[in-house]
Amino acid sequence: MIEIKPNKCDFCGCCVGVCPVDCIDLKEADIDIDYNVCIDCKLCLYICPIEVFEDVETAEI
């Protein structure tokens, strides 16, 4: 699962441009992933110029 590291994002929209399912919402200084839509393709992690995203293990419930 992809997580956003807090206070690191510069809100440039690069990840939004490559997201194949349009699950990233970006306001002026606010970014959110809609996990109901996210397919965990990790393209956001791969394209981000400043390593804002992190691939974390999804905890078993």
Added chain:
Amino acid sequence: MWKQQKFDLIIVGGGPAGSTAARFAAIGGISVLLLEKDRDIGVPVRCGEAASDEGLRIFVDPDTRWIKSVITKLRLISPSEHTIDIDLKQKGYILDRRIFDYDLAQYAADEGAQIVCKAYVDGLLFKDGKVAGVTGEHLGERFEVESDIVIGADGVESRVGRWAGLATVVKMKDMESAIQKTIAGIEVDEHRFDFYMSREWAPGGYLWIFPKGPNAANIGLGVSGKYSRFRSAQRYLDDFLAKTFPDGSVISSTVGGVPCDKTLKKFVTDGLMLAGDSAHMVNPMTGGGIVPGMRGGMLAGETAVEAIKAGDTSEKFLNRYPKAWHKIGGKNHERFYSIKEAIFRLTDKELDSIVAAVEKISPDERSIAKVFRKAVFKKPSLVVDVMKVFAGI
């Protein structure tokens, strides 16, 4: 109050494409609302800020308030640091986009366009299958505003087009993952663009030094999405700066994605047009998007006027916009895209041998065409690619 009005045209995004669309639509006499998600037009800057004099003059008179440097020559630096200097036939500028974009928005407002900042658009309204307005949020309040036409000038994110079913997602290999820092307290040639081409500095892209006066520069690079997963743009830039300008001060930094692609096959649908980065109008070879964005914005704005006057906002009618775009430059971008692909296929060794060969041409005889002829001579496998690319020149 704009929230209660209906407009002929709503534009989403207040960059050069959006403001230019607003200006030309307002000049044509239709009612225009431009919505910008950020607090200020022109801020934050997400750009290397380079543009040609010739290109800008189509739209504005160059103004010393927003020109930071006048550029008359460029330098290409090969992986082993051989250099080629070329005098530019047309001068270029490094702009201060904060002032430049502000002016463009003011021109639009002067013509009667209404501009609202902090207005975040998050969806489209549809009527009978046609785009018929936008929904969003402004200062914590929801809004729905109707219009006959929407222009999406929402940059690299290009969500407006997606909401209307257009395929605007940028392929990873065509997205440049870019970062730039404005470095002060250094010495640079204030009239020269520097381009570093090497897989070590910026794989699938290039590194640039764009002077802002004699003692500061925008220093940045783009790495193709094909490679950025292995090492981020930030790491490449930090390495270069530590090596080349260890004592410079970072007075500004920015990141962003640059879609270095051919223009989208389809960027118009019923009631909707895209302009600028959102339509992939960036020059795919250079990554320059200011002038192409303004061209797209102007054509989209003018087409909106014609459509409103004709009472026809169908895709069929709006298709005169892509036709006009391809006529004035869109086709060139397909050629530039091929050049980009050919260049990025070169290994560092091949780049070095090409640059070494070009170094032998005396400086006053150097032109872009001559440099390319030499490059072709040195690297026969490029001949086919370059022949194709230059077929029309």
